[in-house]
Amino acid sequence: MIAPRLRAVTLAVLAAACGEPGNVPQTVAAPTVTAVFDPTTASIPLPNDLARQPTPAGTPPLPAAQQELLNLFNSQGGFPSDQELPVTISLVKTTVAQNGATTNTAPTFDPASVNAGNLVVFLKTATAAGLVAIDPITDANYVAFSDHGVLTIHNRNRAPWAPGQYVVGLRGGPNGVKTKEGDQINASQTFFLVAQGHKFVNDQDLTLLRAQTGSDAAARAAAAQLNALIDAYTLGGVFTAVNQVFPHEELAALTAFTVAPVDSTVVEVDPGRGIVPLPIDLLRDPSSGTLTPLACRGNAERAGHLPRFEGQPGCGGGRVRRARRVFDHRNDPRADFRPDCREHGDVEHGTALGNPAVGSAGTGRSEHVHHRTGGSDAIGVVPGDRAAACGRHGR
Numbered sequence: 280m281i282a283p284r285l286r287a288v289t290l291a292v293l294a295a296a297c298g299e300p301g302n303v304p305q306t307v308a309a310p311t312v313t314a315v316f317d318p319t320t321a322s323i324p325l326p327n328d329l330a331r332q333p334t335p336a337g338t339p340p341l342p343a344a345q346q347e348l349l350n351l352f353n354s355q356g357g358f359p360s361d362q363e364l365p366v367t368i369s370l371v372k373t374t375v376a377q378n379g380a381t382t383n384t385a386p387t388f389d390p391a392s393v394n395a396g397n398l399v400v401f402l403k404t405a406t407a408a409g410l411v412a413i414d415p416i417t418d419a420n421y422v423a424f425s426d427h428g429v430l431t432i433h434n435r436n437r438a439p440w441a442p443g444q445y446v447v448g449l450r451g452g453p454n455g456v457k458t459k460e461g462d463q464i465n466a467s468q469t470f471f472l473v474a475q476g477h478k479f480v481n482d483q484d485l486t487l488l489r490a491q492t493g494s495d496a497a498a499r500a501a502a503a504q505l506n507a508l509i510d511a512y513t514l515g516g517v518f519t520a521v522n523q524v525f526p527h528e529e530l531a532a533l534t535a536f537t538v539a540p541v542d543s544t545v546v547e548v549d550p551g552r553g554i555v556p557l558p559i560d561l562l563r564d565p566s567s568g569t570l571t572p573l574a575c576r577g578n579a580e581r582a583g584h585l586p587r588f589e590g591q592p593g594c595g596g597g598r599v600r601r602a603r604r605v606f607d608h609r610n611d612p613r614a615d616f617r618p619d620c621r622e623h624g625d626v627e628h629g630t631a632l633g634n635p636a637v638g639s640a641g642t643g644r645s646e647h648v649h650h651r652t653g654g655s656d657a658i659g660v661v662p663g664d665r666a667a668a669c670g671r672h673g674r
Contacts, residue, residue, distance in 0.1 A: 357537035451531025
């Protein structure tokens with residue numbers, strides 16, 4: 280036992296060494312950057328087969344419209360294959376103040392840090408499996424909001440994903456992607472355990488989920504869902520796919536999603552790429568009446584057109600159908616107006632071609648030249664035997 284006098288001296292020495300309580304240096308934790316993963320609030324990388332699962336008991340139900348859409352996806356066997364579906368991963372920078380208050384902001388993202396060793400996109404079908412090519416990651420792929428940022432990953436040429444099972448994994452830690460300041464991007468606490476294949480079974484694991492869900496019952500329901508997810512990743516080959524590029528334990532973010540098979544003929548409609556049935560006024564800018572740039576890009580190749588469409592700025596110049604050229608005087612500075620080029624309206628145009636639905640050279644004509652003049656929508660038509668009078672211009 281320490282004598283009271285000695286104890287008093289000891290306490291005095293310790294107090295002198297430590298200083299007054301108010302003078303103890305306060306260490307502020309450095310901000311951390313994590314990939315968002317919280318199934319209880321539907322904050323997960325998308326598209327994601329996890330989103331197609333029923334919500335855990337005790338968590339708020341999804342809006343009716345969203346649930347109806349997910350039911351449709353489930354009935355088809357996965358996400359749609361007829362439109363581009365970019366992968367999105369949310370990132371957040373969390374700063375903890377001295378009083379313990381946390382603030383979330385959008386971190387930066389360095390696209391130059393992305394390489395073949397820290398981003399994996401893998402496809403598995405009934406007959407083959409392998410890595411998938413994607414569009415290069417640039418600054419345009421990352422958008423910062425007030426409290427988080429979103430990284431978007433596109434299939435090559437922003438085409439729809441082919442039917443099959445996809446795995447998209449983003450590597451974190453020292454060998455992973457970084458912010459522009461060089462900060463590491465890490466997994467969230469919950470997803471870190473998922474990436475390790477660590478099931479939520481003990482009370483310590485449930486404590487983390489209780490803080491997220493607000494109750495013990497909801498935490499246990501979320502744990503059951505996450506444990507099933509870990510089994511799916513482990514037994515379903517998801518982690519194995521990631522391991523072909525880097526250890527799955529180093530994942531910062533992951534999504535696995537299924538694209539539904541195509542078992543019938545469908546009409547291709549993808550507003551994101553400007554692909555819709557033609558003709559349709561939805562592709563026109565209401566203020567100008569001309570096709571939007573997106574519509575030009577999305578429909579030019581599909582309709583058999585040259586890189587530009589309908590002679591509009593950014594679209595036109597000409598198009599080829601049955602090896603016949605269609606020129607536009609208005610948008611071609613090298614074009615010269617000839618007296619043999621006459622104007623008429625669309626009705627007369629259809630009559631001249633013998634088919635109102637035909638938009639290029641009529642049957643039996645060697646060449647058919649269209650042009651717009653003076654900014655009007657009138658189309659000039661020249662009979663095949665006089666086409667050469669107008670055809671010496673263009674590309």
